Amino acid sequence: MTESFYGTNQQIYLFKQDPDHTFRAATVGSGLEAINTMNAGVYDVIPLDFDRDGDEDLLVGFADGVTPLQLWRNEVGTQKSWLSLTLAGGGPPEHANRAGIGARIEVTAGGVTQTREVYAGPGQHAPQAPLAQQFGLGSATVIDRIRVRWPNPARSVIERTNIPVNRFLRLREVCTVAGDPTGLLVSRGGADLVLTWDDPGVSGLAWNVYRGSVPDPAGWGPALAPWVGDADTATPGIQYRDAGAAGGSTALFYLVSAVDDCGERAR
Ligand SMILES: [Ca+2]
Numbered sequence: 564m565t566e567s568f569y570g571t572n573q574q575i576y577l578f579k580q581d582p583d584h585t586f587r588a589a590t591v592g593s594g595l596e597a598i599n600t601m602n603a604g605v606y607d608v609i610p611l612d613f614d615r616d617g618d619e620d621l622l623v624g625f626a627d628g629v630t631p632l633q634l635w636r637n638e639v640g641t642q643k644s645w646l647s648l649t650l651a652g653g654g655p656p657e658h659a660n661r662a663g664i665g666a667r668i669e670v671t672a673g674g675v676t677q678t679r680e681v682y683a684g685p686g687q688h689a690p691q692a693p694l695a696q697q698f699g700l701g702s703a704t705v706i707d708r709i710r711v712r713w714p715n716p717a718r719s720v721i722e723r724t725n726i727p728v729n730r731f732l733r734l735r736e737v738c739t740v741a742g743d744p745t746g747l748l749v750s751r752g753g754a755d756l757v758l759t760w761d762d763p764g765v766s767g768l769a770w771n772v773y774r775g776s777v778p779d780p781a782g783w784g785p786a787l788a789p790w791v792g793d794a795d796t797a798t799p800g801i802q803y804r805d806a807g808a809a810g811g812s813t814a815l816f817y818l819v820s821a822v823d824d825c826g827e828r829a830r
Pocket residue numbers: 611612613614615616617618619620637
């Protein structure tokens with residue numbers, strides 16, 4: 564999506580990118596052509612997710628001096644998968660780049676890698692769009708990898724893998740991985756085993772539940788249930804129900820591990 568400021572054109576254009584990286588015009592039929600028929604002179608277009616549903620809406624300004632700002636709500640963006648990623652730079656206050664300006668982000672999902680750089684102001688007129696980076700992920704159900712290269716002297720890199728789609732994620736340049744759960748209990752509910760642990764009330768925190776048939780977790784497979792949250796707000800703590808597990812004849816061992824935007828503690 565772009566605008567043309569030159570000459571008397573001053574119109575908005577929407578383009579669709581094809582897999583071969585070329586673009587084709589998509590303005591007609593998008594609804595945005597109504598902006599151009601006003602002939603008010605499109606002056607600035609800022610993509611921003613004002614309603615916090617995960618897709619980019621548009622704030623449109625005009626050059627004629629009388630037409631008020633327009634806010635165009637995206638009603639189709641969340642029909643596909645998405646990610647909203649915000650960076651938080653670390654470091655001492657006098658040297659910090661909290662917004663991560665200059666960071667390079669690569670998001671890989673569904674066999675496609677998208678690259679973004681966080682920047683301040685797009686040039687002429689220099690309006691500042693929100694710093695959250697929106698990624699459209701098509702029909703992907705999981706993000707294979709997020710890679711951030713920070714603009715610090717060492718160009719340090721962080722990576723996160725296997726992250727569910729459709730979420731607002733904040734990644735920090737310097738992180739301390741969340742601790743272990745407290746108050747972990749296993750109880751029997753019919754044929755199921757129910758794990759319960761304390762909810763520390765920290766936003767952005769989720770839990771991976773692992774299960775093995777031997778005591779040493781080193782030999783276990785991937786998480787039985789990744790990114791478990793508090794789905795049942797009526798019951799204190801966080802619950803995970805392992806359906807049918809109580810009916811088996813073998814011993815089961817569980818491990819619950821906190822995972823946040825810093826990743827997960829090694830086990
Ligand atoms: Ca939106």
